[in-house]
Amino acid sequence: MALLTLSRSSVGLPGRNLLLTLPALLLVVFFFLLPVAILLSRSVTEPTLGLHNYVELLGSPTYLKIFYNTFLVSSLVTIISLLIGFPVAWALAIMPRGLSSVVFAILLLSMWTNLLARTYAWMVLLQRTGVINKTLMGLGIIDQPLQLVNNLVGVTIGMTYIMVPFIVIPLHGVIRKIDPAILQAAALCGASRWQALRMVLIPLARPGIFSGALMVFVMSLGYFVTPALLGGTANMMLAELIAQFVQSLLNWGMGGAAALVLLSVTMALYILQVRLFGAKG
């Protein structure tokens, strides 16, 4: 219908173009803004009007532990993903084409594979009788199987697995745009490889490093599936807490309050990202 409207005259009437965005706008307003607004408002209206939900959420050691878990895991995942993602992004930018396209295909395959399939694989790999414990014991590195699932170790491993491609792909783009002659200049200036890495390559890749890290951190904060399956009930993270408030406890007030906390941190970090690096990425 909208296209037909456009066909009669598309020039000179800005209102027509505004009208074209109407279906999308209706969807976003009614099924995104409105539900989220209702949820958040319930945090100050249920069970009674006031901020008591926030007082409870930010005052109780149980909940603070969950905030701590969330920040701990998100930070670890971000740092580990960066440490392994940077060399991979760098290598992909300079490796022979054939080799790098194979690695790229693997990255995409892992990224596009169903999230539950990937998480299931890690549940099996990391269990007490799983391959990783068996291999480590077979090599004589450990005597007893390590506890790798139902704790934050498992969550960190599983989430790092998911996040590495989100570091590698954008960072690879940033590194590929750096002129190799700048690094040649650094070498002729007398810089050793370490000095060139530390003083030139890493600073030049910094925008990619920062924005990738921020994105992974933000995504990790609100991650639900992997922590729920690999973390077990004793090591909850924020997203699980929100789900639990709503699903098991039917406590919409607390659920709304926890959602607002997660939302505020996410939006604040996202705005920081836009301020620092512009809207791209």
Place this chain on the structure above:
Amino acid sequence: MTHPFLEIRGIRKEYAMIPAVRDVSLNIRKGEFMTFLGPSGSGKSTTLFILAGFQDPTAGDILLEGKSLLSTPSQHRNIGMVFQRYTLFPHLTVAENIAFPLKVRRWPKARIEAKVAEMLRLVRLEGFETRKPATMSGGQQQRVALARALAYDPPVLLMDEPLSALDKRLREEIQVEIRRIHQQTGVTILYVTHDQEEALRMSDRIAVFSKGVIDQVGTGEELYANPATRFVAGFIGDSDFIDCELRGAAGGKAKVALKDGLEIGGIPLHGEGKPGARVALMLRPERTRIDPAGASGGAIPAVVTDITFLGSNVHVATETETGAPVSVRLPFGHPSISALARGQKVGLGFDPAEAHVFS
């Protein structure tokens, strides 16, 4: 001195069996401004990159004061280089860029500061210390690159077409700057360009590269007055070539016959040639004479095809009766000009000692 300051000895470089540099040997004197001149793909930049250590030669050696450089990685060669593209570190200020090579050499802070100030004075960019490269013009950036490359007093400075991204006026301005800095510092410069005017303007000596070899090395005057090959003759200065037949050669002088049977002798011959061989006669437009009255007494008959006013001189395009285009350059105000018109029959004359025959 038992050995040359910088010696390039039999360098060969192949990429996937295809030679980019075939066999380049050259001795460079200390303090010399040596230019590698040639078209793209002639091997001049590859030779420079081998000197910088970015590429290893397939064969040959590079010796600085008698010692081979090949086993030394780039960062320990202590060579300066200014690149074709702008290679200032974009995250560092001008002062930090110049300080970079000193910092990695772990100079004390005070010494670095003094040296940075000295280099900024040298390239006349005092006051630009805290600027970032992105806020500067291309010419300014290349001056900072020059300061950075000279900050650690390298014995040799490599310059790979550093001015090719600049417009003509700025290019000429910085050419003068580079000459001044060369004289002021006495550094040995190896300069790569494809621009003959730039080469002539700046160099002590020029090595003309063609298809992976050096055709000729010499001062600009030598190359212009006495080109060793047809390629050099065509690359340095303007030139026209007329096909003709070699009639005889003695004592380095050739006697040739043009297609219409006209014979001219006493022309310097370059290369071997048996009588009867096809050779090329080279004329310089600014040395060729034109007679508006027509061909007489050994002059080459030709027809004026075009006359172009180029400011200080006038370019007259002609075509000989055998179809070879020959141009003549006359200074503005030359009496012949008013007597010339398109389509007019003229006679072309030249001094055989100033012409060249290439086999």
Place this chain on the structure above:
Amino acid sequence: MLLNFDSLGSWRWVLTIIVVMVAAFLLLPIVFIAALSFGSSQWLIFPPPGWTTKWYHDLFADPSWLKAAWTSLRIAVAVSFLSVLIGLVASFGLVRGSFPGRAFLRGLFITPMILPVVVLAVAIYAFFLRIGLNGTVAGFVIAHLVVALPFSILALTTALEEFDRSIEDAAVLCGASPFEAKLRITLPSISHGLFAAAIFSFLTSWDEVVLAIFMASPTLQTLPVKIWSTLRQDLTPVIAAASTLLICLTIILMLIAAAVKKGLKK
């Protein structure tokens, strides 16, 4: 020199080893699952004591798996169709329009993508409780559309911005109606964007877990919900079989995408 693989010296090997190890890390779970789905051990012992296709038989014998897959497929197809359609219309408006607040609107349309899904899931769940959309196909489609639309809008605004509008104007000058020009000139020119929008929307819906968990009812669940609820009970190898089939689907989609990309270059 750090950006030239051949002149990295010993670092070249260090980098290569890291890349190979990370590639192995990324590939490990995928290969492992595929292997286990044919292993005979109920307890997922590796290496398996024997090989079997039993888990695939179990999978296809259980109608609830097929039903869930069918539900997922229907929803995903509906979502990609609507997402491309609404996204295309909106992108025309955003790219061609000059009304105030255009940048804001664009940002707004992208926001559901960056928001934690769990917040959206809880919010939509509560909202659908009131209007009775939980456990309905329409509910699933709407919820998935909210998270899929940003991908469409990103892909299509980019494609439209890259498209030189004067080509469309030229078609109109040649006598085509503005609508005809869009249909015959503009849409084929941005077909890569349309394709990307459709694929991303499809995958977003097909793989979506969190929204689906909240909205599913005992009688209507998508494939990810079925996997999720099975996983919560035990780690049966039937899930390995289902996962392997999903991995195959991913590979097929990647091959199609690669072929389309190649075809577009020609």
